[in-house]
Amino acid sequence: MKIGYLGPKATFTEAAAALLFPSQPREPYDTIPDCIDAAAAGEIEAAVVPLENALEGSVNLTLDYLIHEQPLPIIGEIVVPIEQHLMVHPYFTPHWREVKEVYSHSHAIAQCRKFLHTVLKGAKQVPMTSTSAAAKFVSEHPHLPAAAIANRLAAEKYGLVIVQENVHDYDYNHTRFIVVSRRKEPLSPASPLYAGDKTTVVVMLPQDRPGALHQVLSAFAWRRLNLTKIESRPAKTGLGNYFFIIDIDAPMDDVLIPGAIAEIEALGCTVQLLGSYPYYFA
Amino acid sequence: MKIGYLGPKATFTEAAAALLFPSQPREPYDTIPDCIDAAAAGEIEAAVVPLENALEGSVNLTLDYLIHEQPLPIIGEIVVPIEQHLMVHPYFTPHWREVKEVYSHSHAIAQCRKFLHTVLKGAKQVPMTSTSAAAKFVSEHPHLPAAAIANRLAAEKYGLVIVQENVHDYDYNHTRFIVVSRRKEPLSPASPLYAGDKTTVVVMLPQDRPGALHQVLSAFAWRRLNLTKIESRPAKTGLGNYFFIIDIDAPMDDVLIPGAIAEIEALGCTVQLLGSYPYYFA
Structure with a gap:
């Protein structure tokens, strides 16, 4: 059975779902309520949604929805470090220091502020609706002197090359995700991440x-x-x-x-x- | 002297700044750290930034930045109800129920889920980087059967007509903003909002x-x-x-x-x- 997660694809939420359920197919949902509702209706085995400090999700919404609207039990939690990388189209790899535009989610741009102010000073910062939307945009515009800030999953999915790893300012940045499901038993502790x-x-x-x-x-x-x-x-x-x-x-x-x-x-x-x-x- | 706020223009943050400082000019900043830094440098008299439950800002960032990076004192706080309205180009007012696309910030779309599922069922929901960016887009594309979900300030700024007021699902939704400034004295309590x-x-x-x-x-x-x-x-x-x-x-x-x-x-x-x-x- 599928695992649902807050989309779009190739975000940190999908990365969290992949860590917890490596062998199951995954299905993105547009909103946190849609994803939780699908788990309540039994359309998916479990929903993976952000709880704290997420880029894409309205974080308060997750607990408010579980408390007031759809009381599904939490069956697991995973804390994932936020690692932001600078990535460009393969065609542009040798010239990446000359990029004139950086695409990313506005929160990710804020998280990489020091890097952008020093290494890519003067490059225009363009907010997108998600880090993966930024990666997709850059992959589709190889003629632009553009880079995206996104995670490794997005680089892999959209065929971009990571030219600078870990461009986020602080290492202590983590995101917390929870798993909710109709099934009452919690996730198994038999994982090296437990x-x-x-x-x-x-x-x-x-x-x-x-x-x-x-x-x-x-x-x-x-x-x-x-x-x-x-x-x-x-x-x-x-x-x-x-x-x-x-x-x-x-x-x-x-x-x-x-x-x-x-x-x-x-x-x-x-x-x-x-x-x-x-x-x-x- | 100017009051800085987290931009873009015509968001809830600007509405909050206008309520607290009705007679002073306002200046938008791209990120929360940029805005706080400008207040610390004395380029602006005060910075208005979201603290809780905001659509556009990474909310944890505000306190983290004040605690770890730029210890400016908080001199005031304002709680503003989040009122989302459906708005269209004036040209499209009589036919608004036939809109095929709804533009807004993804969190605002999530907040208006019930309305969208009933009154505008089937309309495509298109995430934008902010509610005001959505209003701007709709104002610039009068030929599209499109509506935006945004606040009143955005409707006024971009010349759109509000065709349905308060389309958000819950009335208890508020956003909290704080004012930080180099000046040590707190804001005056001489306001009807105090x-x-x-x-x-x-x-x-x-x-x-x-x-x-x-x-x-x-x-x-x-x-x-x-x-x-x-x-x-x-x-x-x-x-x-x-x-x-x-x-x-x-x-x-x-x-x-x-x-x-x-x-x-x-x-x-x-x-x-x-x-x-x-x-x-x-």
């Missing part, structure tokens, strides 16, 4: 009052459950109301996490379990 | 250990300082290390907030003050 297990919950506070979040975190702290992520997000109900997305650095168990959830619910909070699943580092 | 004051700090934990965040929040909780936002973000130093961005719902004072910061530093954390400033609701 790094651990975690559990994600959403906590809605009963009202906005000083210290409420502190009480919620106490329930985890005294059980020595480590939290690796906590993020407040405005609730649908209007400005000033927040819910919290919390990642617990442990798999679901029979005692500790259910105990913490029961205690938080006793405080008057609503708790929604988004999944307990393995995570992978690429 | 909604309160807050203080933003960044806390780096000494090491990733269970309950550390809980201790940090205790310092605020027992002082009854309400937190309206808390967000963990991966640190530059690698995967698994986090820092926390915390919004305190109070202006900087002489006792409470300095006391909380001193207590958190005594725990071995590093605390960085990003600003204490008024916030506005549009």
